[in-house]
Amino acid sequence: MKATKTKRFIGDESGAVAATYALALIPLVAFAGVAFDYARVMGMDSELQNGADQAALAAASQLDGRAGACARASQAASTMLNNLVVLASDSDFITLTAEDGCDAAGQIRFYQDKAKTTAATADDNANYVEVYVDARQVDYALLPITGRLASGALEGIAFAGLGSAICKVPPVMMCNPQEASDPEFDTAAYAGHGVRLIANDQGGLYGPGVFGYLETNAGSGASATAQTLGRVDPPGDCIQVDGADVKPGLQVSVLDALNTRVGVFANGLNNACGANNGLCPPPANARIDLLQKGGQCRIGNSGFQVGPNPYRPTSPVNDLTTAEWTPLDPMGFPRDKCHAVSQLGSCTLGPMGDGNWDRTAYYGTNGLGSMPTSWSNYGYAELSGRSTPTRYQQYRWEYDQAAAGGSQLTNVNVTGGYRTQRSPLCHGPGVAPAATPDRRVLSIAVINCVAEAVGSNTTDARIQKFVDVFLVEPSARRGSGSNIITEASDVYVEIIGETTLGGGANQGQEIRKDVPYLIE
Known part of the structure; x- marks a missing residue:
């Protein structure tokens, strides 16, 4: 009788799935952490890039070649960009400091050509503008289980120009x-x-x-x-x-x-x-x-x-x-x-x-x-x-x-x-x-x-x-x-x-x- 029970116990497979899940729990948690934190990183990247895009477009709208174009463009960019980065670890605002110079230095950079090989030197040759948004990072919520504590520095950079369109007017x-x-x-x-x-x-x-x-x-x-x-x-x-x-x-x-x-x-x-x-x-x-x-x-x-x-x-x-x-x-x-x-x-x-x-x-x-x-x-x-x-x-x-x-x-x-x-x-x-x-x-x-x-x-x-x-x-x-x-x-x-x-x-x-x- 005892031999029969022992043999039955050895051959019983009930509960095998629980053991499998127990063994898989750690990688499942790791994968979930990757997905969650990756979504946060990508969301913040989009926030930064969107802010840079809008600021660059606002700046480019002022590049008309007239006196004060660079200063107006810089002011337009800094006024436009005042967004709260909700996904960043510091949850702070993105800001740009207005710059008066027609040059390719700082966070607001002006160029004469689309290839960015020649920096602008004056209002009348500032044809393109590049806006650089300060880098931010995300502290991971679940990825520390896998050994990573924070994302690398993420930044937003946008480059814009000004075109002209002639529409439905006698030429x-x-x-x-x-x-x-x-x-x-x-x-x-x-x-x-x-x-x-x-x-x-x-x-x-x-x-x-x-x-x-x-x-x-x-x-x-x-x-x-x-x-x-x-x-x-x-x-x-x-x-x-x-x-x-x-x-x-x-x-x-x-x-x-x-x-x-x-x-x-x-x-x-x-x-x-x-x-x-x-x-x-x-x-x-x-x-x-x-x-x-x-x-x-x-x-x-x-x-x-x-x-x-x-x-x-x-x-x-x-x-x-x-x-x-x-x-x-x-x-x-x-x-x-x-x-x-x-x-x-x-x-x-x-x-x-x-x-x-x-x-x-x-x-x-x-x-x-x-x-x-x-x-x-x-x-x-x-x-x-x-x-x-x-x-x-x-x-x-x-x-x-x-x-x-x-x-x-x-x-x-x-x-x-x-x-x-x-x-x-x-x-x-x-x-x-x-x-x-x-x-x-x-x-x-x-x-x-x-x-x-x-x-x-x-x-x-x-x-x-x-x-x-x-x-x-x-x-x-x-x-x-x-x-x-x-x-x-x-x-x-x-x-x-x-x-x-x-x-x-x-x-x-x-x-x-x-x-x-x-x-x-």
């Missing part, structure tokens, strides 16, 4: 007309000033006041450029660039598409503007200096042309007297007087005017009565606080008064079979001022063409800034022989203000500049 550029004296182009100082933009019909390098076009992904050739200039919704998407590529060729023909923005339509615009020019609507306030005779929508005989008694001042200083303006045709928005006196003009600032246009003659010839004494009451925040209107304000005011029942935009017949264009004579009723987009407002790139040595095939020219301008008149030849006032390739605009990044200041066209991006 027009102008050479800074005041590059020699004001390379930064202080836009606020020129609000209301007229600018005579001159086509580069001689080839070679571009100079102050010369305008041209930029390459986009809308297509090549004059036809694609015309579409981008004339359409209310220009083709092409955002192109992120470090600089602008200048489109070669004069391409005067594309100015016909630009003229649709003041209600003038040449023949043969179907490719650029679609059937019946439906893709290029006129503005609701289409007042221009040309009169229509014959009912055609183009410039020339039987269309828009200079009237029999145009505004042609002889003095760049004085407004015309009543006796001088009474016999004139109803005026369109005029040039600054110092530009209106001759083809080259007599403006002290050359292609840049002084904002002094003949408001007396303009109001008189158009029967607008007395000029308002205060423009701040009309809510034009773009150029408030002025005692006399800019042309852009006048354009807005006329439409507002007409919309309220006034006759400011009523077209009238003029002696000799001519007719004024105030509201559009072709393809009306037109797009209201300050709409999205405003047809007579362009966002254009300003480039220091001398410093950038811009020519007809220049690539990566640095865009100084984008400015909003008001299209004063259609591009057309005025005068002949020695009495030419403007060439057909000239464009005259008025400065409104600096374009708001992310959206046009006044016309709402989509534009983005200074887009920060992570490199590593």
Whole structure:
């Protein structure tokens, strides 16, 4: 009997699993510790890297090449990075100390190149920024069983730069007309000033006041450029660039598409503007200096042309007297007087005017009565606080008064079979001022063409800034022989203000500049 029980005990396998688990307990605890502590380490690493990434992006957004760029970038990074690292053993805040130097030392480092081989030395060559976050460590909770007490030092490093994107805007550029004296182009100082933009019909390098076009992904050739200039919704998407590529060729023909923005339509615009020019609507306030005779929508005989008694001042200083303006045709928005006196003009600032246009003659010839004494009451925040209107304000005011029942935009017949264009004579009723987009407002790139040595095939020219301008008149030849006032390739605009990044200041066209991006 005893032998039977002994034999049964020896052969019984009950409880074998418990023994197995007992033997496996130590490695199981070790593996669980590895997983738990590894998750903490990776979580803290992500915290540090995320903080570095956000700080680098904030810093890169300030690298615009202007004075104080490095200091602003450093301040942006230190302000952005103030995160509590909850997984670190000290559970302390990550902070960065702002640095003023444009160099590659410290926790905030600036470089000229993406390869980080050349440290920045000044605000204008600080193109990239690297942010280094102090190293932290995690004290392990379970891994001491395996012999490890703490993680190694973990750190966050991020490297970022600043790109530019041109989105859904007519690809027009102008050479800074005041590059020699004001390379930064202080836009606020020129609000209301007229600018005579001159086509580069001689080839070679571009100079102050010369305008041209930029390459986009809308297509090549004059036809694609015309579409981008004339359409209310220009083709092409955002192109992120470090600089602008200048489109070669004069391409005067594309100015016909630009003229649709003041209600003038040449023949043969179907490719650029679609059937019946439906893709290029006129503005609701289409007042221009040309009169229509014959009912055609183009410039020339039987269309828009200079009237029999145009505004042609002889003095760049004085407004015309009543006796001088009474016999004139109803005026369109005029040039600054110092530009209106001759083809080259007599403006002290050359292609840049002084904002002094003949408001007396303009109001008189158009029967607008007395000029308002205060423009701040009309809510034009773009150029408030002025005692006399800019042309852009006048354009807005006329439409507002007409919309309220006034006759400011009523077209009238003029002696000799001519007719004024105030509201559009072709393809009306037109797009209201300050709409999205405003047809007579362009966002254009300003480039220091001398410093950038811009020519007809220049690539990566640095865009100084984008400015909003008001299209004063259609591009057309005025005068002949020695009495030419403007060439057909000239464009005259008025400065409104600096374009708001992310959206046009006044016309709402989509534009983005200074887009920060992570490199590593």
